[in-house]
Amino acid sequence: MSDTANRTVFRTCPLCEATCGLEITVNPHEQIVRIRGDQNDVFSKGFICPKGSTLKQLYEDPDRLRAPLVKRNGVHVPVSWDEAWQEVERGLMGVIERHGRGSLSAYLGNPNAHNLGPMLYSSVMLKSLGSRNIFSASSVDQMPMHVAGGYMFGTAQSIPVPDLDHTDYLLMLGANPYASNGSLCTAPNYPGRIQAIRARGGKVVVVDPRRTKTAEESDEWVSIRPGTDGLFMSALLNVMFAENIAKVEPRIAAHLNGLQELQDAVKSFTPDVVAVATGVSVDTITRIARELCAAPTAAVYGRIGVNTVSFGSVNAWLVNVINIVTGNFDKRGGAMLTTPVAGSATTRGSAGKGKGFSTGRGHSRVSKKPEVMGEYPVAVLGEEILTPGDNQIRALITVGGNPVLSTPHSAQLDDAFSQLDFMVSIDIYLNETTRHADVILPPPSALEKDHYDLSLYAFAVRNVGNYSEPVLQKHSSQPDEWEILVKLGGILQGLGAQCDVDAIDDSVIRAMVVGAVSNSSSNIYGRDADEILQLLSKNHRRGTARTLDFILQTGPYGAAFGNNPTGVSLDVLLANPHGVDMGPLEPRIPEGLRTPTGRIELAPEPLIADMDRLFASIEKVQQHDMVLVGRRELKSNNSWMHNIKVLTKGSLSCTAHVHPDDAKRFGLSNGASVRITSRVGAIEVPVEVTDAVRPGVVSVPHGWGHAVPGTQMAVAAEKAGVNSNVLTDDKEIDPLSGNAVLNAIPVTLQAV
Ligand SMILES: Nc1nc2c(c(=O)[nH]1)N[C@H]1C(S)=C(S)[C@@H](COP(=O)(O)OP(=O)(O)OC[C@H]3O[C@@H](n4cnc5c(=O)[nH]c(N)nc54)[C@H](O)[C@@H]3O)O[C@H]1N2
Ligand SMILES: Nc1nc2c(c(=O)[nH]1)N[C@H]1C(S)=C(S)[C@@H](COP(=O)(O)OP(=O)(O)OC[C@H]3O[C@@H](n4cnc5c(=O)[nH]c(N)nc54)[C@H](O)[C@@H]3O)O[C@H]1N2
Ligand code: SF4
Ligand SMILES: [Mo]
Numbered sequence: 001m002s003d004t005a006n007r008t009v010f011r012t013c014p015l016c017e018a019t020c021g022l023e024i025t026v027n028p029h030e031q032i033v034r035i036r037g038d039q040n041d042v043f044s045k046g047f048i049c050p051k052g053s054t055l056k057q058l059y060e061d062p063d064r065l066r067a068p069l070v071k072r073n074g075v076h077v078p079v080s081w082d083e084a085w086q087e088v089e090r091g092l093m094g095v096i097e098r099h100g101r102g103s104l105s106a107y108l109g110n111p112n113a114h115n116l117g118p119m120l121y122s123s124v125m126l127k128s129l130g131s132r133n134i135f136s137a138s139s140v141d142q143m144p145m146h147v148a149g150g151y152m153f154g155t156a157q158s159i160p161v162p163d164l165d166h167t168d169y170l171l172m173l174g175a176n177p178y179a180s181n182g183s184l185c186t187a188p189n190y191p192g193r194i195q196a197i198r199a200r201g202g203k204v205v206v207v208d209p210r211r212t213k214t215a216e217e218s219d220e221w222v223s224i225r226p227g228t229d230g231l232f233m234s235a236l237l238n239v240m241f242a243e244n245i246a247k248v249e250p251r252i253a254a255h256l257n258g259l260q261e262l263q264d265a266v267k268s269f270t271p272d273v274v275a276v277a278t279g280v281s282v283d284t285i286t287r288i289a290r291e292l293c294a295a296p297t298a299a300v301y302g303r304i305g306v307n308t309v310s311f312g313s314v315n316a317w318l319v320n321v322i323n324i325v326t327g328n329f330d331k332r333g334g335a336m337l338t339t340p341v342a343g344s345a346t347t348r349g350s351a352g353k354g355k356g357f358s359t360g361r362g363h364s365r366v367s368k369k370p371e372v373m374g375e376y377p378v379a380v381l382g383e384e385i386l387t388p389g390d391n392q393i394r395a396l397i398t399v400g401g402n403p404v405l406s407t408p409h410s411a412q413l414d415d416a417f418s419q420l421d422f423m424v425s426i427d428i429y430l431n432e433t434t435r436h437a438d439v440i441l442p443p444p445s446a447l448e449k450d451h452y453d454l455s456l457y458a459f460a461v462r463n464v465g466n467y468s469e470p471v472l473q474k475h476s477s478q479p480d481e482w483e484i485l486v487k488l489g490g491i492l493q494g495l496g497a498q499c500d501v502d503a504i505d506d507s508v509i510r511a512m513v514v515g516a517v518s519n520s521s522s523n524i525y526g527r528d529a530d531e532i533l534q535l536l537s538k539n540h541r542r543g544t545a546r547t548l549d550f551i552l553q554t555g556p557y558g559a560a561f562g563n564n565p566t567g568v569s570l571d572v573l574l575a576n577p578h579g580v581d582m583g584p585l586e587p588r589i590p591e592g593l594r595t596p597t598g599r600i601e602l603a604p605e606p607l608i609a610d611m612d613r614l615f616a617s618i619e620k621v622q623q624h625d626m627v628l629v630g631r632r633e634l635k636s637n638n639s640w641m642h643n644i645k646v647l648t649k650g651s652l653s654c655t656a657h658v659h660p661d662d663a664k665r666f667g668l669s670n671g672a673s674v675r676i677t678s679r680v681g682a683i684e685v686p687v688e689v690t691d692a693v694r695p696g697v698v699s700v701p702h703g704w705g706h707a708v709p710g711t712q713m714a715v716a717a718e719k720a721g722v723n724s725n726v727l728t729d730d731k732e733i734d735p736l737s738g739n740a741v742l743n744a745i746p747v748t749l750q751a752v
Contacts, residue, residue, distance in 0.1 A: 004028050010038050010577040011468040013052045014114040014446050015637055017456045018181040018188040019464075020044040020052055021578060024447075024471055032056040032447070032472075042579040043464045044188030049181060050635055050647065055446055057644045059472070063712050064428050065442035066478075076430055076440065076710075081477060085487065085497035087439050091422035092491060095395040098421075102391035104492075105133035107378065109401020110141070110638055116544045117443070117481030118399060119454045124508060125397070125485045128492035132362050132371065133393055135378040140407050141304070142184055143737035144312035146373055150357025151604035152320055153337070154594030155345035156373050157458060160320060160335035161185050162299035163585055164193040164461050167333040168202040169295035171288065173229050173319070174305020174743075178213035179632040183303050186453070186460035191217065193461070203295070205288065207232065208305060209629055210657070210699055211692040222288070223694045225279040226627050227744030229302065230311040230614045232278045232285065233318035234269035239289035240325060241266065247293065247327045255590045258603030262321060265603065265611045277621040279694070292326045297333025299323060305629070308742040311614055312734035317607045324602060329589075336585040337592045341465035341568055342548070343555035344458040346592050350521050354594025359736070365391055369738050377738030378407045379730045385416035394421040397488065400443075404432040405639040405703055405723050408740045409680045409730035426484055429640065430712035432705065432723075441488075443481035448474035452548055452573075463586075466579030467548065467570060482543050505542055509533065509550060516554055523560040524553075535561050545570060557582055606736055613735075624696070626662065628676065628727055628745040631699045639703035642716040654721025655688040657699040658749070663689045666749045673752040676700070678745050681726040684752055698749060700724040702742070 006027050013020045021041025025033040035056055037048040058064065068084030069076040079087070095103055106129055112118035126134055138146070146156035153160075162170060164187055175183065177190035187193055194204055194217065204218035207229065215221035224232060240246040241263050248256060271285040278285075292298045300322045306315040320335070328334030337346055360370035366383045369376055376384075381403065385393045396417070404414045417423065417436035425437035434440050443449070451468040474480070479487070483501050486508075490499030513529045513536070516522040524532060536546050549570035553559045559567035573580065595601055635647040642648055656674050658666075668674050668687045675684050676698060685700055693699050704721025706713060725742070732741040 006033055009471050010041070011447070011471050012451050012453060012466050013048065013055065014111075014451060015051050015641070016181050017183050017186050018044070018190065019186055019453045019456055019460070019466070020048045020188045021466065022048065022052055022055070026471065030472055032059060038578060040578040041466070042581040043460070043462060043466070047189035047192065051637060051641065054641070054644050054647060057646060059445045059447050061643055063643055063714055064445065065430065065440060068442065069430060069440040071438050081479065084439050084441060085491070088424055088488065089491050089497040091424070091438055092395060093494070095422050099394050100391070101130035102133070103394040104129050104131040105135065105381070105384070105393045105395065106397040106399065107381065107401045107403055108136040108399045109403070109406070110137045111400035113455045114453070115400065115481060116450060116452050116454060116548065118485060120544055120547045121482040121485040122399060124489035124504065125492065128489040130492070132376070133384065134375045135381050136375055137378070137401060137406065138373065139375060139377045139379065139738050140308065140740045140742060142307055143372060143739040144307045144316040144734055145184060147313045147359070147737040148316035148320055148607070151607065152317065152601050153592070154354045154356050156357060157345040158337060158592070158594065159184055159459060160323060160329065160337055161459050161461060161585065162301040162335050163333050164190070164197070164299070165584065167197060167297050167299045169291060169298035170194070170197055170202070170204045171207070171292060171298065171300045172204065172214070173207040173300070173302040174307070175301060175303035176208065176212040176214045176632060178217060179634050184459045185301060186456045194218065203291070209694045209697045210631060222280055222284060225277065225621065225694070226629050226697060227309045227311070228274070228278040228621065229306045229309070230314045230318060231269060231274040231618065232280055233315065233322060234266045234611070234614065235271045235274045235285045236289040236292065236322060237262070237266040237318070237325060238269045239271060239286050240293055243290070245290060245293040246325045248325060249327045249329075249331065252324060252329055252589060252600070255593070255599050256324070257597060257599045257601050261603035261608055265608050268615060274618065277618045292322065297331065298326055298328050299333070299335050305743055308740060309744050310732060310734060310741050311610070311617070312739045313736035314607060314610050314614055317604070321602060324600065330587045332584065337588045338458060338460060338585055339463050339556050339582070339588065340458040340460070341463060341555055341557055341580065341582060342452070342454055342457065342551045346588070346594065347556045348521070349594060351591040352593050353596070353598040356594065356596040365389065369733070372738050377733050377740065378403060379733050379738070379740045381407070382409060382413040382416045382730055385420060386412070396420055396423045398423070398425045398427065398433060398437070399485070400427060402431055402433045402639045405705055405725060408725055408728035408742065410723055410725040411681055412730065424488070426481070429643070431640070432708050432711060435708065435710040441484050443484060444474040444478050447471040448478070449481060450544055454548070454551070462584055463582040464579055465552070465568060465573060465582075467573035469574070480543060502542065509536065509547055512547070512550055522554055523558055523563055527561065532561055610736060626696055626698055626747050626749055628678070628724070628747045629697055629699050629743045630724060631657070631701050633701060636701065636703060642704070642706060642719065643713040645715050648715065648719050654685065654701055654704040656685045657688050657690050657693045659693050659695045659697070660689055660691055661695045662698070662749070663687065667751040668749065675750040675752050676727060676747050677750070678727040678729060678747045680729050683722045683724065683726050685722050698747065
C-alpha cells in the first residue's frame with residue numbers, strides 16, 4: 001500500500017448494544033471516506049443499522065465539543081485544558097470545604113456502558129468522591145435484572161441471556177429489537193436471528209401494548225395492558241403448576257431452593273383472576289403456558305417495557321423463574337449465563353458459591369431509598385438537591401448522561417441543577433443537562449478512542465471478544481476519556497489540577513495485579529506481581545489498553561501471562577481485528593452460581609414478599625383511564641443523536657400514538673396537538689392516530705425536548721420535540737431495585 005492510498009480499519013460500533021463490526025475507510029488526509037458493516041466480523045458478519053455509519057457525522061459534527069467549556073457570566077466559553085482543570089479544582093474543593101464530601105454527587109449515563117475508558121476508570125473518580133450520592137442510568141433501565149439475577153444466582157451480573165440462535169420458542173415481553181437492536185442480549189442482527197427462529201420452524205411471541213415492528217414480524221402479538229406483565233407471567237406459572245406441565249430439568253432441580261414457595265406464591269394468580277386486568281384472555285394465557293412447556297426449547301426474554309414499571313424486579317424474576325420451571329434454564333436454546341472472554345462477576349471468585357447479593361448498604365437522605373449496587377435511584381436526585389439539610393447535594397459530576405431528558409420528573413431536575421453550587425460534565429455536547437455545568441470536559445470522539453465492549457459482551461448470545469484501536473489520532477492536547485476520569489479522581493483526592501495521571505494509573509493496575517496474585521482462584525495466583533507488571537507495560541502500554549490486557553489475560557480464556565500459551569491477551573485480539581469467537585453459550589450450573597448456599601434461589605424472600613402488592617394491583621387497574629408508554633425508533637438513540645441530520649431528516653417522530661377509539665373519545669385528530677397531563681407535569685405533542693397502539697394507551701418516545709436556551713445543538717433544535725419525562729413521576733419507583741417507572745404512567749388527554 002503506497003502512502004497516498006486509503007487505509008481500512010475495523011472498529012466495533014459503540015452506539016447500541018449490538019456491537020456491530022464496522023469497516024472504516026480513511027483517506028491519506030485522515031478523513032473518514034466510508035463506514036460500512038465488516039463482513040468478516042466474527043459476530044455481526046456485516047450487519048449494521050442506519051446509525052452505524054454516522055460515527056463519521058458524529059466525528060465531523062461542528063457542535064461536538066473539541067475544547068473544554070467554562071461558564072462565565074452565564075455563558076459557556078472555550079478554554080484551555082489547564083484553565084478548565086483549575087476551574088474544576090477550585091469548584092470541587094470549594095464545595096468540599098464549605099459543605100463536606102457528603103454534598104458531592106455523580107451521575108453516569110448510558111454511553112459509559114459502551115465506552116472502555118469509563119468502564120475501567122470511572123471507579124477511580126467515584127471512589128475519590130467520598131460520597132454515597134452515586135446515581136446512574138441503570139436506575140432508569142435494567143436495575144431490576146441485576147436485582148433478580150443477584151438474588152437468584154448470586155451476582156448482579158448473573159443475568160441469563162436467551163439463546164436466540166438455538167431456541168425453538170421465544171416469548172418476548174416489553175422489547176422491540178427491530179428498533180433497539182436488543183438489550184441485555186447482545187446480538188448483532190437481532191432481527192435476523194428472530195427470523196432464523198421462525199425459519200427453522202420455531203415460534204416467536206411478542207407481548208407489548210403496541211404492535212411494534214417486532215410484533216409484526218413475529219408469529220403472534222399479545223396486546224397487554226401496560227404494567228400488568230407480572231400478573232400475566234404469574235398466571236403462566238399458575239397454569240404450569242395447576243396442569244402439572246412444569247418440568248424443571250433434574251440437573252437443575254438438584255441445585256434448586258424454593259420450588260414450593262414459588263408454587264404457593266402464584267396460587268391465587270389464576271388466568272381468570274388476571275385476564276381482565278391484563279387484557280389478555282384466559283385462553284391465550286393458558287395456551288402460551290402450554291406452548292412454553294411443550295416446545296423442545298424455549299426462552300422468555302423481558303426488557304425495558306417490563307423493567308421500567310412498578311413491578312420491575314418481580315417481572316425480571318418471573319422471567320428467570322419461567323425459564324427454570326419450563327426446563328429451559330442453563331441449556332442450549334433456553335436462557336443461559338455467559339462465559340465472557342474478559343470475565344465478569346460470574347466467572348470470578350470460587351466456583352459455585354459466593355457471598356451473594358444484597359441491597360440497602362445505606363439509604364438516601366430524604367426518602368430513605370435503599371442503596372442498590374452502590375447507587376441510589378436517580379429518581380431521588382432532584383429531591384436530594386432541593387431538600388435543605390446536612391449532606392444536601394451541592395455539587396454534581398455527570399459523565400456521559402443527559403438526566404434532564406432521560407429521568408423522571410425532569411422539569412424538577414432541571415430546576416434542581418440550576419441551584420447547584422458547582423457542576424462538572426464529561427460530555428461531547430452542550431445540551432439540556434450540560435448547560436448547567438460550570439465546566440464541561442469533552443472526551444475524544446468515538447473514532448479517536450480504543451474500544452472493547454467489556455459490559456455488553458457479558459450478556460452476548462455468543463462468547464466473543466473484539467478490541468479496536470483508535471481509528472484516528474486525537475489532537476495532542478486532547479486527553480483520553482480515561483485520563484479525564486483519573487485526573488478528576490486525583491483532584492477529588494486533593495492532589496490538585498497538576499496531579500500525575502500516569503502515577504495514579506500505575507497504582508490502579510498495581511493494585512489489580514497484587515490482588516490477583518494473592519487470590520487463590522486467579523489464574524496467576526502465586527506469580528510475582530512485579531514480573532506481571534513488567535509484562536503488562538511492554539511497548540509502554542498504559543491506561544485502557546494495559547488494564548484490558550490484564551483483564552483478558554486473567555479471564556476465563558486468558559493467557560495468564562504465559563501460564564496458558566494459547567490463551568487470550570490483548571496481543572491476540574490485536575492480531576484478530578474481526579474479533580475472536582469462543583463459541584455458543586455453554587451450561588454453567590452449578591459452577592456459575594455465586595449464592596451463599598451454592599444453590600439457585602427460586603423464591604428469594606424480597607421477591608416473594610412483593611407478590612402481595614402485585615396481587616393487590618389487580619383491583620387498582622382502571623379500565624377507562626389512559627396510561628403513557630414510551631417507544632424507541634431505529635434512527636434515534638436515547639437523547640443524544642438528534643444532532644445528526646441524516647438520522648433526523650423526514651417527518652418528526654416525536655408524536656403521541658393514540659388508538660382511533662381514544663382519538664374519537666378525546667376529540668383528537670392526526671397532526672393536531674394533544675395535551676397530556678400526569679401527576680407531575682403536562683406536555684403538548686402532535687397526535688398520530690394509529691391502531692398500532694392498544695386502546696387506553698398513549699405512546700410518546702423519550703429523549704426529545706431540545707430547543708432549550710444555552711444549548712449548542714443546532715440540528716436538534718430545528719426538530720426539538722418535547723420531553724416525555726416531564727410526565728414520569730419521581731415518587732413512583734420499583735421498591736426492590738429503585739428503578740424508575742417510565743411506563744404505564746396514569747395520564748389524562750385533552751385536545752388542544
Ligand atoms: N434505535 C435505538 N436503539 C436503542 C436505543 C434507542 O434509544 N434507540 N436505546 C438503547 C437502550 S439504552 C436500551 S436500554 C435498549 C432498550 O431496548 P428495548 O428493551 O427493546 O426497548 P424498546 O424499544 O423501548 O422496547 C420496549 C417496548 O416495551 C413496550 N412496553 C411499554 N410498556 C410495557 C408494558 O407494561 N408491558 C410490556 N409487555 N411492554 C411494554 C413498548 O411499547 C416498547 O415496544 O435499546 C437500546 N437501543
Ligand atoms: N420515558 C423514558 N425515559 C427513558 C427511557 C425510556 O424508555 N422511557 N429509557 C431509559 C434508558 S434505557 C436509558 S439507558 C436512559 C439514558 O439516559 P442517559 O444516559 O442519561 O441519557 P442519554 O440520552 O443516553 O445521554 C447520553 C449523554 O452522553 C453524551 N455522550 C455521548 N457519547 C459520549 C461519550 O463517548 N463520552 C461521554 N462522556 N459522553 C458521551 C451525550 O452527549 C449525552 O449527553 O434513558 C432512560 N430514559
Ligand atoms: S445496530 Fe447498534 S451497534 Fe449495530 S450499527 Fe446500529 S447502532 Fe451500531
Ligand atoms: Mo438503556
